[in-house]
Amino acid sequence: MRRARAPLQPSRLPPNVGLGFKPEHFAAIAAEPQPLGFFEVHAENYMGAGGVPHAQLARLREHYALSIHGVGLSIGSLEPLDRNHLARLKRLCDRYNPESVSEHLAWSSHGGAFYNDLLPLPYTDETLAAVISHVDEAQTALGRRILLENPATYVRFEESAIPETEFLAEAARASGCGLLLDVNNVFVCARNHAYDALAYLADFPIDEISEIHLAGHFETFEADGSPLLIDAHGCVVSGAVLDLYAGVIARAGPLPTLIEWDNNVPDWRTMRAQAAIVQERLDHATGGGAKSAA
Amino acid sequence: MTTKTEITAATLAGALATALTLVSASAEMGGEKADKEKCYGVSLKGQNDCAAGAGTSCAGSSKVDYDGSIWKYVPKGTCTTIKTPNGVGSLKAVKS
Amino acid sequence: MTPHVFQNHWQSHWQNHWAQALLDPAGAPPPGVARQAGTAPDRRFAVYRNNVMVSLTGALAARFPAVKRIVGDEFFDSAARAFASKNPPRSPLMMTYGEEFPDFIARLDAASAVPYLADVARLEAARTRAYHADDAAPLTAADLAGVSQETLFDLRFVLHPSLELVASRFPVVTIWAMNAGDLELAEITDWSGETALIVRPALDVEVRRPPPGAAAFLASLAAGDRLGDAAAAALAQSADFDLAVNLAALFSGGLAIDAAAAKDDPQ
Numbered sequence: 001m002r003r004a005r006a007p008l009q010p011s012r013l014p015p016n017v018g019l020g021f022k023p024e025h026f027a028a029i030a031a032e033p034q035p036l037g038f039f040e041v042h043a044e045n046y047m048g049a050g051g052v053p054h055a056q057l058a059r060l061r062e063h064y065a066l067s068i069h070g071v072g073l074s075i076g077s078l079e080p081l082d083r084n085h086l087a088r089l090k091r092l093c094d095r096y097n098p099e100s101v102s103e104h105l106a107w108s109s110h111g112g113a114f115y116n117d118l119l120p121l122p123y124t125d126e127t128l129a130a131v132i133s134h135v136d137e138a139q140t141a142l143g144r145r146i147l148l149e150n151p152a153t154y155v156r157f158e159e160s161a162i163p164e165t166e167f168l169a170e171a172a173r174a175s176g177c178g179l180l181l182d183v184n185n186v187f188v189c190a191r192n193h194a195y196d197a198l199a200y201l202a203d204f205p206i207d208e209i210s211e212i213h214l215a216g217h218f219e220t221f222e223a224d225g226s227p228l229l230i231d232a233h234g235c236v237v238s239g240a241v242l243d244l245y246a247g248v249i250a251r252a253g254p255l256p257t258l259i260e261w262d263n264n265v266p267d268w269r270t271m272r273a274q275a276a277i278v279q280e281r282l283d284h285a286t287g288g289g290a291k292s293a294a
Numbered sequence: 295m296t297t298k299t300e301i302t303a304a305t306l307a308g309a310l311a312t313a314l315t316l317v318s319a320s321a322e323m324g325g326e327k328a329d330k331e332k333c334y335g336v337s338l339k340g341q342n343d344c345a346a347g348a349g350t351s352c353a354g355s356s357k358v359d360y361d362g363s364i365w366k367y368v369p370k371g372t373c374t375t376i377k378t379p380n381g382v383g384s385l386k387a388v389k390s
Numbered sequence: 391m392t393p394h395v396f397q398n399h400w401q402s403h404w405q406n407h408w409a410q411a412l413l414d415p416a417g418a419p420p421p422g423v424a425r426q427a428g429t430a431p432d433r434r435f436a437v438y439r440n441n442v443m444v445s446l447t448g449a450l451a452a453r454f455p456a457v458k459r460i461v462g463d464e465f466f467d468s469a470a471r472a473f474a475s476k477n478p479p480r481s482p483l484m485m486t487y488g489e490e491f492p493d494f495i496a497r498l499d500a501a502s503a504v505p506y507l508a509d510v511a512r513l514e515a516a517r518t519r520a521y522h523a524d525d526a527a528p529l530t531a532a533d534l535a536g537v538s539q540e541t542l543f544d545l546r547f548v549l550h551p552s553l554e555l556v557a558s559r560f561p562v563v564t565i566w567a568m569n570a571g572d573l574e575l576a577e578i579t580d581w582s583g584e585t586a587l588i589v590r591p592a593l594d595v596e597v598r599r600p601p602p603g604a605a606a607f608l609a610s611l612a613a614g615d616r617l618g619d620a621a622a623a624a625l626a627q628s629a630d631f632d633l634a635v636n637l638a639a640l641f642s643g644g645l646a647i648d649a650a651a652a653k654d655d656p657q
């Protein structure tokens with residue numbers, strides 16, 4: 001269906017709710033089987049040689065589907081990809097054989113410095129070509145189809161000439177990658193840049209979505225009182241984001257859905273409760289068809 | 295090495311024999327180690343994240359002092375209770 | 391590649407402007423950020439600038455908790471910002487960030503009242519390296535049972551990949567332990583120097599204060615010296631060096647992972 005090349009291993013997470021793995025939850029998770037579709041980890045936190053991180057991840061991997069979510073490849077940069085880093089990602093994927101590998105439509109490295117944040121890029125022909133070539137290079141190196149995630153942004157660029165949905169659709173078409181739709185990021189961007197989230201979702205290439213992200217955001221205000229939302233991943237998913245999510249699922253069918261909670265991480269019971277709420281929305285929106293994995 | 299002559303093969307062999315006895319004695323008291331490792335040790339939070347950091351806001355605080363030439367702070371944590379040969383804590387005033 | 395043409399283009403590029411502006415608190419936001427009704431470009435850009443600084447200083451705070459406790463939050467945050475704005479990470483692996491922070495502290499005039507601080511930072515940096523070091527099964531006493539008396543002198547040990555020694559002219563282990571919750575904060579009466587032994591035989595990182603001569607013994611073994619020479623070096627440092635106890639510690643403490651006799655000194 002895409003241009004000829006060596007076949008890439010597709011994303012194959014179960015279409016249920018998953019949670020981001022936090023080391024502090026390890027004992028609680030290991031204590032009993034968890035009714036979750038999968039766990040997701042940030043790739044770079046597992047690029048050390050050994051020790052606790054790998055001991056925990058190896059144990060987790062024995063029992064659950066795994067999504068490896070990179071935060072440091074800097075796919076949206078105009079500079080070449082960091083080959084050493086790509087090689088590290090490959091070693092990690094070879095070691096754990098995850099069901100899915102994803103990265104961001106963002107950049108984080110430039111001129112040898114790493115900023116540890118997902119920074120925005122203008123949407124132009126030049127950046128589109130760079131993104132396509134970087135995704136292509138990553139997929140070829142990994143031997144896997146990767147998923148590209150829409151970002152949460154706080155600014156827009158004057159030189160942006162391509163709508164984000166179109167940019168992602170073209171990147172997916174040309175590179176053969178899949179997309180990771182972060183519904184909270186859509187909500188955050190729509191408020192920050194004063195556009196309609198539903199219109200964005202209507203334009204989003206829905207057939208390319210292989211995973212969904214949900215997260216809590218933090219609301220603050222501009223001097224004139226207009227809202228500014230921060231993608232803080234530090235609280236429950238808002239009702240408005242859950243409603244948008246239900247709409248996406250109703251159209252797209254059940255999809256692997258991750259809840260990201262990275263700051264003010266609560267206890268495992270609270271994480272589980274949040275997962276149960278989202279699983280219920282997922283089941284309901286798809287007519288109760290999807291059942292969580294035992 | 296000049297002191298090499300002090301260490302003979304016999305010294306080493308004797309020390310190793312004693313060491314092996316010490317090790318097997320401590321192994322008999324062991325078992326607690328394996329249990330401890332089962333909880334996978336003390337784990338540290340990963341430092342690579344994809345969220346805005348805690349404490350991040352648009353509060354317009356970008357002008358905060360991190361230029362390094364302005365030092366308006368003096369160490370005042372537990373160092374004020376650590377007794378050094380020169381007295382307690384950070385006694386030197388920092389000129390600004 | 392084609393440095394000249396490419397670089398001119400590159401230097402005027404949005405990404406270059408962003409990279410510069412991210413670490414410069416007083417600078418203007420980069421050009422090309424869209425102005426939008428009701429928003430101020432510099433406030434919007436400040437979200438990114440703060441994200442970067444909060445994440446970098448947060449990584450330092452996570453890696454150097456005892457240093458932070460010793461100097462207090464305000465001083466630490468100020469020092470961490472000064473460091474981060476001049477020394478952004480060079481790798482996407484944040485677990486490695488802050489390798490130069492101890493040397494930065496050592497050069498810091500404002501920290502001259504706490505001269506032991508840099509060594510505490512060195513100890514903490516070594517702990518994180520040990521936490522992520524490669525796994526390796528410790529050598530057991532049984533592995534050495536068959537070694538003949540004649541080859542003992544020439545035995546060379548491979549120490550655990552996590553093992554590091556941090557030598558200090560201050561009581562660095564005691565100060566660290568008091569600020570890591572391992573010891574009660576109390577007056578330190580013996581202000582003599584200590585060497586910290588950092589090792590992670592299995593999963594937990596351990597910080598130990600080796601007995602007399604042991605630091606020299608381990609440093610010598612780590613350098614690839616023969617057992618006989620390492621023992622001599624240890625005795626030269628301290629007449630109280632106990633070879634049997636130290637050999638036992640190599641096994642039961644998980645400090646060594648391999649040993650082989652080699653007659654020929656590679657030197």
Ligand SMILES: [Fe+2]
Pocket residue numbers: 149182213260344
């Ligand atoms: Fe996300």
